[in-house]
Amino acid sequence: MCGIVGYVGNQPVVDILVDGLKQLEYRGYDSSGIAISDGNDIKIYKAEGKLQNLENVLREHRDEIQTAKMGIGHIRWATHGAATLLNAHPHTCNCGKLALVHNGIIENFKELKVNLEKEGCVFRSQTDTEVVAHLIASIYGKVKDLTEAVRLAAQKLEGAYALCVMHKDYPNTLVVTKRNAPLLVGIGDGEMFAASDVPAIIKHTKRAVYLADNQIAVLKADSLNIINSEGQNIDYKVEILPWEPVALSKMGYKHFMLKEIHEQPDVIRNILVGKLHTTDDPVVLNEVKLTRETLKHLNRIQIIACGTSLHAAMIGKYIIETFCGIAVDVEPSSEYIYRRTVTDENTLVIGVSQSGETADTLTAIKQAKAKGSHILIITNRPDSAMAREADSLIPVSAGIEVSVAATKSYVAQVISFYLLAIYMAEIKDSIDASVLKTMKNELMIIPQKIEQILAHKEVIQKCAREYANTKDFIYIARGINYPTALEGALKLKEISYINATGYPAGELKHGPIAMLDETMPVLSILMHGCVYEKILSNSEEAKARNAKLIALTNSTEKKLDDLFDYIIHVPEVHEYLSPVIAIVPLQLLAYYIAEFLGKDVDQPRNLAKSVTVE
Ligand code: F6R
Numbered sequence: 001m002c003g004i005v006g007y008v009g010n011q012p013v014v015d016i017l018v019d020g021l022k023q024l025e026y027r028g029y030d031s032s033g034i035a036i037s038d039g040n041d042i043k044i045y046k047a048e049g050k051l052q053n054l055e056n057v058l059r060e061h062r063d064e065i066q067t068a069k070m071g072i073g074h075i076r077w078a079t080h081g082a083a084t085l086l087n088a089h090p091h092t093c094n095c096g097k098l099a100l101v102h103n104g105i106i107e108n109f110k111e112l113k114v115n116l117e118k119e120g121c122v123f124r125s126q127t128d129t130e131v132v133a134h135l136i137a138s139i140y141g142k143v144k145d146l147t148e149a150v151r152l153a154a155q156k157l158e159g160a161y162a163l164c165v166m167h168k169d170y171p172n173t174l175v176v177t178k179r180n181a182p183l184l185v186g187i188g189d190g191e192m193f194a195a196s197d198v199p200a201i202i203k204h205t206k207r208a209v210y211l212a213d214n215q216i217a218v219l220k221a222d223s224l225n226i227i228n229s230e231g232q233n234i235d236y237k238v239e240i241l242p243w244e245p246v247a248l249s250k251m252g253y254k255h256f257m258l259k260e261i262h263e264q265p266d267v268i269r270n271i272l273v274g275k276l277h278t279t280d281d282p283v284v285l286n287e288v289k290l291t292r293e294t295l296k297h298l299n300r301i302q303i304i305a306c307g308t309s310l311h312a313a314m315i316g317k318y319i320i321e322t323f324c325g326i327a328v329d330v331e332p333s334s335e336y337i338y339r340r341t342v343t344d345e346n347t348l349v350i351g352v353s354q355s356g357e358t359a360d361t362l363t364a365i366k367q368a369k370a371k372g373s374h375i376l377i378i379t380n381r382p383d384s385a386m387a388r389e390a391d392s393l394i395p396v397s398a399g400i401e402v403s404v405a406a407t408k409s410y411v412a413q414v415i416s417f418y419l420l421a422i423y424m425a426e427i428k429d430s431i432d433a434s435v436l437k438t439m440k441n442e443l444m445i446i447p448q449k450i451e452q453i454l455a456h457k458e459v460i461q462k463c464a465r466e467y468a469n470t471k472d473f474i475y476i477a478r479g480i481n482y483p484t485a486l487e488g489a490l491k492l493k494e495i496s497y498i499n500a501t502g503y504p505a506g507e508l509k510h511g512p513i514a515m516l517d518e519t520m521p522v523l524s525i526l527m528h529g530c531v532y533e534k535i536l537s538n539s540e541e542a543k544a545r546n547a548k549l550i551a552l553t554n555s556t557e558k559k560l561d562d563l564f565d566y567i568i569h570v571p572e573v574h575e576y577l578s579p580v581i582a583i584v585p586l587q588l589l590a591y592y593i594a595e596f597l598g599k600d601v602d603q604p605r606n607l608a609k610s611v612t613v614e
Contacts, residue, residue, distance in 0.1 A: 009191025017073035020200035028608035029075035030083035035099035036071035074101035081126030093137030104160035257403035265447035305352035314483035316417035333360035345372035356384020464592030477525035488586030505538035516545035529575030
């Protein structure tokens with residue numbers, strides 16, 4: 001989703017802004033722009049589409065941009081108004097002296113706009129953001145102080161925002177503020193940065209201040225001042241970012257998604273380090289702060305998440321209920337937040353999020369926290385807003401995930417749930433110790449099994465070529481792999497735009513079977529376990545309606561050859577851990593279909609990596 005970079009210092013600003021935006025590019029966007037100050041004037045450059053287009057524009061103005069040492073940059077993912085040049089940020093006021101960039105959504109922009117139009121403001125875009133530019137400029141006209149104008153304007157805004165503001169009268173100052181959207185200030189040597197996320201600035205500094213909601217920071221090359229919403233100066237804590245400047249490199253893979261799929265064995269090894277020592281030792285989760293007493297008496301868990309993280313949560317439910325005998329509800333965050341939930345201090349609420357910034361999940365977590373629940377966050381970003389709300393944390397340590405379609409972070413979330421379930425089961429003594437021992441052993445060897453799949457991708461590539469031109473795809477599974485069917489279908493939808501749907505196999509005959517004929521591929525996730533024979537029967541039902549049948553299976557039974565048109569074999573694995581194995585060929589199938597169709601695999605249309613608006 002949208003990204004912000006700001007800079008004030010002694011270096012030519014344009015390269016810093018463009019490079020910062022490039023580091024955020026993977027999040028998904030559809031236009032970009034920068035505003036720079038050369039000490040006299042503010043100049044704005046924008047482009048539709050990819051950053052390359054902005055670079056081309058900047059190249060044409062090479063001579064006039066070289067001296068600028070301060071500026072703001074933005075990549076926009078359209079919410080209000082199409083992805084046009086006029087709607088791209090930065091936005092300005094009537095006189096063009098003020099420029100700003102914004103992430104988030106201003107919910108009361110229509111009301112504000114009506115009043116500003118009465119004052120004579122002329123709007124050029126359809127965005128909510130332009131309202132903020134006019135609002136701050138209008139207040140500035142009265143108070144004649146940029147920081148004060150930003151502070152007073154922020155009080156009139158409803159919704160979510162991270163704002164980075166510059167003004168012609170302040171050629172050496174950036175003013176930034178935020179509410180319910182991430183923003184940090186990077187402190188360099190004689191230079192300051194603002195960014196909506198760490199990768200934009202990590203090359204330049206590891207020292208940063210995470211702004212809290214409603215704080216306003218005033219950045220000059222050699223000073224940083226932060227005030228609260230009442231205008232009082234506040235002390236701030238400089239943190240050392242736990243990041244290395246990583247080049248976002250594909251390491252020889254054609255796409256980040258393919259690279260990230262291949263990283264999964266190491267991601268699992270990485271997450272197990274320090275948590276799972278031997279099959280005889282208990283699982284160690286240092287940042288889980290639930291007391292033994294609370295865990296023993298815990299009788300209800302709610303898991304809240306969106307998209308792929310929601311599918312990981314569904315596997316979490318299955319495994320926690322099986323191992324711990326605790327009732328678990330799973331709900332999409334966007335549904336959780338607008339109803340009366342039965343959540344209280346006796347409920348453990350688990351939030352799952354790759355980015356740790358997803359607006360719906362963050363809101364849900366805050367609501368649950370306000371009701372006194374213990375909040376456990378499973379995230380790939382221990383420095384995120386969600387992690388900051390957490391009472392307990394499981395960092396999934398998948399490393400930065402660039403591809404918009406989540407793969408390695410999903411597997412890492414699923415593994416985190418196994419660890420959590422084993423951890424709780426050991427404390428509660430809720431399942432035979434031999435089961436847990438088997439699970440631990442399987443967890444330790446599962447990376448090798450994934451490596452086996454990755455070493456034999458030809459079958460999946462062939463299957464992808466055969467089905468790439470289908471319009472629809474159905475995935476069926478039961479039990480612990482039902483979420484795998486949903487996730488496999490989501491992956492295909494996201495990157496190939498094929499209409500793919502996951503169903504519990506037993507539901508097929510209650511409606512979806514009407515769609516089946518010889519044009520419809522049905523992929524059965526047929527893993528050994530308690531529902532193996534049931535899925536076989538459901539596959540027969542599909543075959544009887546002439547559907548094209550694909551099996552994803554760890555079975556070598558001969559009879560499958562007659563039933564299925566295509567078989568993708570995976571290594572043998574315990575039923576409980578089969579989702580970790582089954583998802584890998586499905587990720588690859590989606591990838592190869594999209595690649596075969598020539599789609600933009602890493603940045604699919606309309607999608608963003610981090611969804612920071614509700
Ligand atoms: C799918 C995908 C999305 C995210 C969802 C939640 O590939 O990436 O469905 O899973 O937007 O994002 P996080 O996990 O960051 O909360």
